Amino acid sequence: MDLKSLKGIMSVNKGVVELKDKAGLAKVMDELVYEAVFTADKDRQIALFLLIKEAAKAAGSVPASIQGLYEEMGKNYPGFTVPAINIRGLTYDTAKAIFRKANEMNVGAMIFEIARSEIGYTKQRPLEYSTVVLAAAVKEGFSGPIFVQGDHFQLIRKNYLADPKPETDYVKGLIKEAIEAEFYNIDIDSSTLVDLEKPTLKEQQKPNFENAASLGAYIREIQPKGVDVSVGGEIGEIGGKNSNPDELRAYLDGFKEIFKAGKGLSKLSVQTGTSHGGVVLPDGTLAKVKIDFDTLRILSDMARKEYGLSGCVQHGASTLPEEAFHMFPETGTSEVHLATGFQNIMYDSKAMPSDFKKEVYEFIKTEYKKEWKEGQTEEQFIYSTRKKGFGPLKKKWWDLPAAVKAPIMKELEDRFGLLFDKLKVGNTKEIVNRTVKPVVVKKEIPESLQKEL
Secondary structure (H helix, E strand, O other), rough: OOOOHHHHEEEEEOOOOOOOOOHHHHOOOHHHHHHHHHOOOOOHHHHHHHHHHHHHHHOOOEEEEOOHHHHHHHOOOOOOEEEEEOOOOHHHHHHHHHHHHHHHHHOHHHHHHEEEEHHHHOOOOOOHHHHHHHHHHHOOOOEEEEEEEEEEEEEOHHHHOOOOOHHHHHHHHHHHHHHHHHOOEEEOHHHHHHOOOOOOHHHHHHHHHHHHHHHHHHHHOOOOOOOOEEEEOOOOOOOOOOOHHHHHHHHHHOOOOOOOOOOOOOOOEEOOOOOOOOOOOHHHOOOOHOOOOOHHHHHHHHHHHHHHOOEEOOOOOOOOOHHOHHHHHHHHOEEEEHHHHHHHHHHHHHOOOHHHHHHHHHHHHHHHHHOOOOEEEHHHHHHHHHHOOOOOHHHHHHHOOHHHHHHHHHHHHHHHHHHHHHHOOOOOHHHHHHHOOOOOOOOOOHHHHHHHO
């Protein structure tokens, strides 16, 4: 697009955006964010991302840390569970659907997140992801704190055991990139390093809490002035045995002993029986999963009363049946992570063109055939791998006709409404605005782009 068309909407003086027409910005946002995501000029892309984000902040859509709300939760659980939503594809459209439903239900407590693994296969670096989310907020007129989170910033066990330094340095680099992109919420996952061969729980958890404390201190070192990034820890690697109180104490006590860099963890992820993406049967349907809600209740209560955390976090929950979600607030769960269920709605919608779906599946079967495990049916392989069909075909997804995307987004919007209702986050704007005071961190717009305006 010709950026001169933005002249009456905003101006840039000495690298700082001044917004003149908020409604005008919302009108041009579809075209502006498309240009930013798909321009081939990488320097211009970064400049456009910064322009969009600075304009969004000027419009009142501000990246923020959820730390203040979680500190309040640690003192007095308010009866709701914060949904943390991973968006793998159709990110702009999906974020708009989330903000529409949030506006309708007065939701302030919700998180947009992306995991280390997803950044790779969805081809969404942190700066792009946070920009697209903020662009969607502007388009839908959502203002206030917006929580963007790095999910599962994980130390991969085999890499770490081969040589700890490069693996740790990689995660530090990802943390730095994310914080620069205004991810003010980071979940550190060093639970992969738990050593079950050690004789005591503390020794088993030691590589976990030591690395979490070290990475947490690094976050405190590089976070912007005035911002306390919300940091999460994890004790139970997903899909393994359920977590227990002794493990929680071993991890949190060990973390507290060595972490002296300011505010500590705000939450703790535990394992209670789920699996990322669900367990797919040979015919492609999902097996029913039973969550140990008693464990969630006991551990969340301990985390709050003994350590002042917001509570415990449940991963891998989006494919659970509808009747399960009301249990999260009832058991005092502070946060629940949701991803695959939304992806499934996109792929399985009746509105999805069969020829496009076939194109994505053929791409997956060709590009990822090495991942086809022995004994897997084609349905199982496709289900477990189709998340990788978003990144390389991102533009084709984005370019789907409005007549195709609209009914898919309506299905998603209905799902978000159901989840917001079950998790009891309706009317949470007030508590968010009371407990979270976003700090506007100014980012300078490069001169090269200023000349275009």
